[in-house]
Every structure is written in C-alpha cells, then in structure tokens.
Amino acid sequence: MTTLYDAPRCPYCARVRIALGEKGVPVETVQVSLDERPDFIFELNPPHGSVPVLERSRLIVPESSVIMEYLEELHPEPALMPAGPDDRALVRLAVERFPERLGDPYYDLYLGRPAGSPERLAGALAALDERLAADSFVAGASYTLADIAYVPWVLRAEARLGIDLSPYGSLAAWLGRLLERPAVAAERDLVAALEP
Numbered sequence: 387m388t389t390l391y392d393a394p395r396c397p398y399c400a401r402v403r404i405a406l407g408e409k410g411v412p413v414e415t416v417q418v419s420l421d422e423r424p425d426f427i428f429e430l431n432p433p434h435g436s437v438p439v440l441e442r443s444r445l446i447v448p449e450s451s452v453i454m455e456y457l458e459e460l461h462p463e464p465a466l467m468p469a470g471p472d473d474r475a476l477v478r479l480a481v482e483r484f485p486e487r488l489g490d491p492y493y494d495l496y497l498g499r500p501a502g503s504p505e506r507l508a509g510a511l512a513a514l515d516e517r518l519a520a521d522s523f524v525a526g527a528s529y530t531l532a533d534i535a536y537v538p539w540v541l542r543a544e545a546r547l548g549i550d551l552s553p554y555g556s557l558a559a560w561l562g563r564l565l566e567r568p569a570v571a572a573e574r575d576l577v578a579a580l581e582p
C-alpha cells in the first residue's frame with residue numbers, strides 16, 4: 387500500500403496528488419496539520435518535518451520532485467516524462483528552477499516578506515507566459531512533470547491571491563488545457579474549498 391502524508395493547502399503536496407491522480411495509483415492519505423505538525427512527521431522526515439512524504443512498503447520518500455520521479459519510474463504509464471534524454475533534462479531543469487521562476491515570488495508575496503510584491507509576482511507570471519507562448523507546456527511540446535510542478539502555485543495565485551490571469555494569455559490558455567485533465571481539475575476544486 388502507498389501512503390501519502392498530505393496537507394490540502396500545501397502546493398508541494400498538490401504536485402504529488404496530481405501525479406498520483408494522473409497515474410491512477412490508489413493511495414491512503416494521512417492528513418498532517420501544518421499549524422501543529424505532529425511528532426511523527428518529524429520522525430518520518432527529519433529534520434524538516436515537511437510534507438509531502440510518501441511511504442511505500444518500508445521506503446519513506448520526502449521531497450515532491452523526488453516523489454514525482456519515483457512515481458514515474460514505478461508507474462511509467464501514462465508517461466509524464468518525455469522519451470529522450472534531452473527532453474527529460476529540460477523537464478528536470480524546469481523543476482529545479484521552479485523556486486526562482488515562480489516559488490519565491492509567490493511565497494515572498496503570500497507570506498508578506500520584504501522581498502515580496504505584486505509587481506515581482508507579475509514579472510514571474512509574465513516570464514512564464516512568455517515561455518508558454520513559445521511552447522505549449524512548461525518544458526516543451528508535451529504535458530510533463532514540469533507542468534505538474536508549476537500548476538499548484540498558478541491555481542493558488544488565482545484563487546488565494548486574487549491574481550487575474552487574463553493579461554497572461556498563453557498562461558491562461560495553458561491552465562485551461564491543464565484543467566481539462568481530471569487530476570488538475572480535482573486540485574482546482576480542492577483549492578476552491580480551502581479555508582481563506
């Protein structure tokens with residue numbers, strides 16, 4: 387059995403939820419409170435105590451990008467990585483660069499850090515829009531783990547930060563394409579139901 391230590395509001399957990407949904411993998415979910423993190427999550431994932439954590443047999447796998455690739459190797463179909471090494475490298479690069487491209491501008495604004503500003507997040511969304519004007523998906527011509535790595539924050543920017551995506555035409559069109567996928571639509575519905 388596969389167990390996901392999960393928190394609904396966590397976008398890193400959302401990456402794993404979406405990947406599991408795409409693969410149709412049955413999973414048992416253990417909800418972890420982010421406000422009062424239980425001792426067991428620090429025991430499972432020392433020293434951070436962060437989620438997501440995936441447990442399968444006796445293996446404990448933290449870190450959303452590692453979990454996504456692990457799931458891809460366990461369940462290669464439907465493929466969420468391209469076939470060739472060059473294209474695979476581009477997916478990994480897009481995931482690796484996620485913090486600077488979207489994560490940091492998002493969190494700095496969301497958490498009210500000094501570096502955060504609506505303008506900085508707008509710049510990050512504009513750069514993503516430009517990328518998506520050149521290619522249909524974040525790392526090229528096909529839907530991959532890179533799209534799954536970014537979309538939880540785009541959903542939350544819209545729903546939780548009230549960002550209007552209509553000025554970013556290619557980004558909005560990409561989101562529309564992704565929302566046709568049940569696993570991504572389920573995450574949009576989960577975000578809509580979160581406490582403010």
Ligand SMILES: N[C@@H](CCC(=O)N[C@@H](CS)C(=O)NCC(=O)O)C(=O)O
Pocket residue numbers: 393395396397398399420434435436437438448449450451
């Ligand atoms: N690098 C981790 C980040 C996970 C993360 O930051 N999770 C948050 C919830 S969204 C968390 O558990 N934060 C608690 C902490 O690390 O203090 C990943 O990709 O899984």
